[in-house]
Amino acid sequence: MKKYLIVLCALLMVFASTGPVSAEPAAEDKKTLVVYSSVNHQVDEDERKLDMLLSHFTKNIDFVHVSEFQPDDTKDTTHIFYYGSRNEQLPDSFLASMDSYEGTLTVIGHNQNQFKDHFSFEASPKLSNFNFMYLDGEKEEKIKIPLQSVFTVPVNEEIEVLAWAEGGKKAKPLVMEENGAYYAASPDVISPVSTLFGDVLHDIYQSSHEESHPGYIRLEDIHPLVDPEKLKETGEVLIENDIPFMMAVIPVYTDPETGRRSHFSDYPETLEVIQYLQENGGSVVLHGYTHQYRASETGEGFEFWDVENNTPIYKEGRDPSPIKRPDDFHTRDAYEDYMAELKDFERDYTETKLNKGIQELTGFGLYPLAFEAPHYTMSQHGYEIASEFFSTYVGQMQLSDENWQVMDSAPYSTSPSFTHGMTVLPETLGYVEPDNKQAADEIIQKAEQQMMVRDGMVSFFYHPYLGAERLSEVIDGLKDRPIEWIDLKEENTKVQSDEVTITAADGNVNVNKNTFQLFTESKTLFHYFVQNTADKVTWTMVGVSSLSVMLFCFYTFVSYRRLTQNERSDQVG
Structure with a gap:
């Protein structure tokens, strides 16, 4: 009886201590x-x-x-x-x-x-x-x-x-x-x-947020034509320092002069490096499908914003006609019908790009866990569409549909109304500029300023073509800071396209995909599948043939020894 009383008192103390300690509303x-x-x-x-x-x-x-x-x-x-x-x-x-x-x-x-x-x-x-x-x-x-x-x-x-x-x-x-x-x-x-x-x-808000500083490092603009050696050596720096990281991946590279499109199936060595990095601490972020619009170069162009007209993507890139204004119409209803058509085009364009991006990466064994709009540019309608595919957005946010240059970041993770449920992991420190010798020091200084916010985010991006040395310089400067590096595989993320659903939690990535649809609806993935299968069959045949030859040689050797031994026995006899 005494034992039960002790347990009861302990439970009462627990309930009392967890009750009215904090009056902060949820x-x-x-x-x-x-x-x-x-x-x-x-x-x-x-x-x-x-x-x-x-x-x-x-x-x-x-x-x-x-x-x-x-x-x-x-x-x-x-x-x-x-x-x-x-x-x-x-x-x-x-x-x-x-x-x-x-x-x-x-x-x-x-x-x-x-x-x-x-x-x-x-x-x-x-x-x-x-x-x-x-x-x-x-x-x-x-x-x-x-x-x-x-x-x-x-x-x-x-x-x-x-x-x-x-x-x-x-x-x-x-x-x-x-x-x-x-x-x-x-x-x-x-x-x-x-x-x-x-x-x-x-x-x-009388918030009880504890002082902690999440952060991330994002390797930027990884497309089929990146240097695989520099990409790997840059990723190895993060792996050796036990820092989980993000990789902003662009599935298709477009040559602005010839218009030729290159996919990861065209550059298997680069694909293997990304797969290796994904298995060793890296998480893939879809960074557009081609990272370009009209005839611009991948990585340089804008994909979800028409920079020439400073508008959302309302028409085909080759269409030279200007976007009409309200005073071009006799009635307000006529203008609104026109705008509805433009938004329908934007939706179809954006959905197509996001679907293709998710499905192509998945077909190559790369599993995107978040989205980053190229150059951070996207309309408010675009964010709404993206939220139907992604639970997590990475980077700065465009805040105006009138001017793409109006963008900003919060100092911490957030989920503003205009992202329609997407969690935003902001970029707060910028990037290592190629021609700025003080870039590493500036990022470290900005990190200290961000950490004045009790749960301020410490995040920047880095281009792998710069090599590993400059990234190491930044990491060395941040080593002593209490930064909790974000692993997207731990963040309860969800990505969904027409044929693919990817979820991540507790370090595990689960992929539910319609493999038949993926490889039959994409010419690139179909060829990749056929080539991969052919390679596997070929190597299997080579392996079987090699094993057969080895067995034949072994059998011949054993038979020869046995024959030799028998001949010696006959001679001795």
């Missing part, structure tokens, strides 16, 4: 509302930047333009973010709702002075420049950045400054808190400002 309970002030009333790049940051803490995010805000929008919300991307008079109904709001309010950029019930200060509309920033209490670890702007906020005893901006040796509040409300004085949360703001968001 991610799905942190209902967040983003109120924004864009000119076109649509969610645009500004809101998507914020989406990338917030979705690290919750997937329950709603967006509403300030002019369309209704008091009921605040129901059950735990956090409200007002993003003032422009100066304007805010509606009285919205301000009244914010005055009575009891959850956590965060104001960003313009119009802070209209939230008078939350802040005792008013940010000056005049912007000041700064080129350093740091978290409060960590001035010795300040980050040097390209010139940015901040609204001037007078410091008083009522506010707690969480991050500082410094310019001309004068420090000004960058992010601050007063009575549970927060203000970010930057008109923009694009990186590198998002680095510090991303860390402060842990306080805003």
Whole structure:
């Protein structure tokens, strides 16, 4: 009886200790509302930047333009973010709702002075420049950045400054808190400002994320024509250092002058190296199908964005006709029908490319576990399509359908609304530039800055044609940092095409494929299958023939010895 009482007491202690220790709501309970002030009333790049940051803490995010805000929008919300991307008079109904709001309010950029019930200060509309920033209490670890702007906020005893901006040796509040409300004085949360703001968001959400720094190294632009020796020696550096890594693989290389397409079946030595690396710590990331559009070279061209027109892929590359604008149509309905046709083309184009990429790699025994758009360029519709094939995206994100150059990364892993469920593993450090002798030092310095975020991602990519030496230089500089290198095989990823489903978890990769369909629907894979089968049959025949010859020789030798022994016996007899 005494033994049972001891066990019962122990169980009660366990339940008591696991109960009310943390009052932090689960991610799905942190209902967040983003109120924004864009000119076109649509969610645009500004809101998507914020989406990338917030979705690290919750997937329950709603967006509403300030002019369309209704008091009921605040129901059950735990956090409200007002993003003032422009100066304007805010509606009285919205301000009244914010005055009575009891959850956590965060104001960003313009119009802070209209939230008078939350802040005792008013940010000056005049912007000041700064080129350093740091978290409060960590001035010795300040980050040097390209010139940015901040609204001037007078410091008083009522506010707690969480991050500082410094310019001309004068420090000004960058992010601050007063009575549970927060203000970010930057008109923009694009990186590198998002680095510090991303860390402060842990306080805003009262997140218990432990300090840890996941990271990855991605070997970039691996296509059939890469140098297999340099690829292998580069991969060996990572294997020897026990670092799992990613390989951004392009199944088809297109020669821009002749238009000739090369596949991995044309370069078996390169294929063997990639298969070897996959078996020894490398994970394949599909990096487009040809990494080019029109007549550009693989690795240089854009595949999912029309750079000449700065639009999504809305037509065949050889089609010279311009994309029509709304004023080219008599009615709005006619324009919308036209846009629907263009989006149908984009869907068909993107689905075809992704299907072919996944299926061709799988046919060669290479199993993609994530996707990276060539040059990080893809429309918002493109991300939606990609999410139907991939659970994981790697790299930076394009944030605008008007300009491909508007792209950014979050400082940590995230799952923004516009990726439709895909987890994003951002690239945060750039790459080793071929002509930059200081590239390794710069990446190491950026890594230190990323690690100011309590769970900041440390990630970069490297081109194998540079050889192993420069990669070794970076790795040596990162060895002493507490980086937890990501292995995609451990990340619960899923990839699915028409004929293939690939899942990975706990270090195991499971492939479910329709082999007959794969090899009969692809001329390249069919020839590869036939050649492989022929080679195997040939080598089997050679092996059998060799064994037969060996057995014949052995039998002949034994027979000869036996005959010799018998002759000697006769002579002796």
